[in-house]
Amino acid sequence: GQSLEQPSEVTAVEGAIVQINCTYQTSGFYGLSWYQQHDGGAPTFLSYNALDGLEETGRFSSFLSRSDSYGYLLLQELQMKDSASYFCAVRVNAGNNRKLIWGLGTSLAVNP
């Protein structure tokens, strides 16, 4: 089967750094995506890693190690508005196409 694991909840304070881990067991792996979802809102795309290493986009960075089946999302200089759920999703084969398999999400609470 295919599965992803990420922590259910993380708490941090404004200005801090937080890392949200994601481990996966899938077949036909192509890459790892991260999405953010605020309460009552729709998921929005943050980043995608197809190759090993760190990708940086502003305050957010994402890391992938294909050999370890592991990735993480790093959020720096946390702000209150970063309080949201964060989902990792693995891009896998779907016949001749590709689709995403989603984790259950990590709820991040940023406190003053």
Add this chain to the structure above:
Amino acid sequence: GAGVSQSPSNKVTEKGKDVELRCDPISGHTALYWYRQSLGQGLEFLIYFQGNSAPDKSGLPSDRFSAERTGGSVSTLTIQRTQQEDSAVYLCASSPDQGVSYEQYFGPGTRLTVT
């Protein structure tokens, strides 16, 4: 341009009734996805359309669920003989093509409540 739109935004129906949920993807996007999300849970994949290819229906939970996509654009998800466990937010997403399926654009969702 406009984003992904879904209608209705909320739907309350009685157990046993049929419902239709509509999704208008971003113009020109060939890939369209339906997901279901229960309160506080992750996204459950339902069905995936890519261009003229046969849809990937592997996530549909039962034969009460079906979906179609007309003209490569608008999609309708139909749930027949609704059950209380069907209550959830139904999300639609699109991407330019399956080559960038890692970046999906989501609509606001339809909140379905079965009473």
